[in-house]
Amino acid sequence: MNDRRLTRTAFAFAFAWFCLTGVSTQAAEQTNFLVILADDLGYSDLGCYGGEINTPNLDALAAGGLKYTQFYNTARCWPTRAALMTGYYPQQVRRDGMPGTTRQYGGGGKRPDWALTLAERLRPAGYRTYHSGKWHIDGKPIEHGFDRSDEATRSPGFFDSIRKKNRDPKFYRTTATAQHAIDCLQEHGELYPEQPFFHYLAFHAPHFPLHALPEDIERYRDRYLAGWDALREQRKQRQEELDLGVGELSPIETEVGPPYDFPDQLKQLGPGEINRPVAWDTLTEQQQRFQATKMAIHAAMVDRMDREIGRVIDQLKEMGEFENTWICFLSDNGASAEIMVRGEGHDITASPGSAETYLCLGPGFSSAANTPFRRHKTWVHEGGTSTPFIVHWPKGIGSSDERRTNVGHAIDITPTVLEIAEVQPKFGDAPPMSGRSLVPTFENEQAVIHDELWFYHEGNWALRQGDWKIIHSNIARPFPWQRSETAANESQGDAHWKLYDLSHDRAEQHDLADQHPDRVKQMANRWWELQGQFLKDSTWSIGKAVGSN
Known part of the structure; x- marks a missing residue:
């Protein structure tokens, strides 16, 4: 058979296969993506990171994939979401403030036109794009590259609004978010099997208000009566057994309370609430029960999120796409110390965790x-x-159940997905992404993705270079707009930096600034150098700090 006849025969076979299956050879080779984001999840809340909460589905993803121990977010919800979805630091795309700009706080900034979302970059390459859950980025998802979107919002909490006459007693936001994802995947399999998909699944859980299903709360109701001191010791012990290599246990900072002070709202929560993490045995029995119940609700929310993730995974398996879907999971920031009453208020007589209550961890x-x-x-x-x-991708990663100590950041997710999807981003006059592809780390724990990572949020500054980290931060502060002079308005020479060697001190207990003043000066100068670059990238106007003269 000559080459021309061979080519025609191969084409005919491929066409016949497509007619029978509805799947093209090219589509079969393209990777799908599922990016899962939790809200206010603590580092040790998952079982595979030392927690006692039942999270078998996420634990299974870690066991079948990779578990990173030095991965970072921006410390807050909206900046992390902008970083994840664009590949840039949020300050570069006007989604968080910084010194020297007219917007030093908050997430109200509009992204520059060049700051495309990951969905906007994938869709021209043939991807169907879906969003389920929280957004908290400027604009609407369907205006920025997504084919379908649903934020699963019925009230400021997780249940249907208590002010509706015809409340849906079965509605629970975490379940609704997962169900929308499942509906999208089912539709994709039925109508678009020839196309790969990108799904951004952003749960609101376990963000406050602490709302959970009664049966979920019941599983943990008495689990936390021993208190936070005992729980920290138990989790640290499990982290050592899991060989996470996260170092010593930091002592609880009893003088550090919520980042914002709401004394009137604290009173609404009753005598069981306290705003400082004092020694557990100094609390009254009423306070211990109240605090343990709040933690039980938090655990129930994480447990339910894992169960719903399991349903989404089952759908991927039913479609035959589980092995060929790159899945990652992370949280937008650490667990929250905030205490407030918002939304539809707090009824002190209602069952904790119900729609009528508004509790925070x-x-x-x-x-x-x-x-x-x-x-x-x-x-x-x-x-x-x-x-x-957590990263799971059986068809693309040869390793499984392995720890990765490579330093990474939420800004790395967009360039990672683009590399795997073989999509070359076009920047034009835009600055290059600050994020880097994580692909080299999939097989090599020694691969260095970042020489440095930059942090700023509401007067809190940090820079990590290698294992060294400098921090300048406030302990307690009012809302930003209540400040007249803040750390964010300090000049370069005024910042009081602390220096930590994270290779021996992830707990940030041993300040080495006095021993290494030259390193502190070099890193501080670099922080300001990057701030200047981000100011240029964002094209924000230079202005005085909020409230300054």
């Missing part, structure tokens, strides 16, 4: 959720910025 059990690290969401210490990061 608070600094005590937030410290336990972030074991073994220091501080919480909003701070740029390890407790605020370290996240579990």
Whole structure:
């Protein structure tokens, strides 16, 4: 048979196969993507990261894939989502503030036109794109590259609004978010089997208000009566058994409470609430039960999220796409020390965790959720910025059930997905992405992706270079707009940096700044150099700090 006849025969076979199966050879080779994001999840909340909460589905993904121990977010929800979806630091795309700009706080900025979402980059390459759950980025998902989107919002909480006459008693946001993802996948399999897909599954859980199904709460109701001190010790012991290599256990900072102060709202929560993580045995029995119940609800929310992820995974398996789908999981920031009453208010007589209540985890059990690290969401210490990061992709990664110590960040997800999808991003006049592809780390724990990582959020500054990290931070502060002079308005020479060697001190307990002043100066100068670059990238106007004269 000559070459021409061979080619025609091969084409005819391929065409016949397509007619029978609806799957092209090219589509069969293209990887699908499922990016799963949790909200306010602590570093140690998952079983595979030392937690006691039942998370068998995420644990199975880690066992069948890779588990990263030095992966970072931005310490807050909206900046991390912008970083994940664009590949840039949020300050580069106007989604978080920084010193020297008219917007030093908050996430109200509009992205530059060049700051495309990952979905906008994938769709021209033939991908169907889906979003389920929380968004919290400027614009709407379907305006920025997504074919389908549903935020599963019925109220400020996780249940249907208590103010509706015809409330749906079966609605629960975490379940609804997963169901939308399943519906999208089912539709994809039926209508678009020839196309690969990208699905961004962003759960609201376990963000406050602490709302959970009664049967889920019941599984953990008495589990936490021993308190946060005991829980931290138990989780740290399991982390050692899992060989996570995360170092010593930081002591609880009893003077550090919520990042924002709401004394009137604290009173609404009753005598069981406290805003400092004091020693457990100094609490009254009423306070211990109240705090343990809050942690039980938090655990129930994580448990339910894992169960719903399991349903999504079952759908992928039913479609025959599980092996060929790159799945990653992370959290947008560390566990939260916040305490407030928002939304539809708090009824002190209602059952904790129900729609009529508005509870937050608070600094005590937030410290336990972030074991073994220091501080919480909003701070740029390890407790605020370290996240579990799981990657699972059987068809593309030869290793499984392995730890990765490579340093990575949420900005790396977009370039990683683009490399795997073989999509070459076009930048034009835009700056290159700050994120780097994680692909080299899949098989090589020694691969260095970042020489440095930059952090800033609400007056909290940090830079990591190799194993060295400098931090300048406040302990307690009012809302940004209530400040007249803040750390964010300090000049370069005024910042009081602390220096830590994370290779021996992930708990950030031993300040080495006095021993290495030259290193501190070099790193501080570099922080400001990057700030200047990000200011240029974002094209924000230069202005005074909020409230300054």
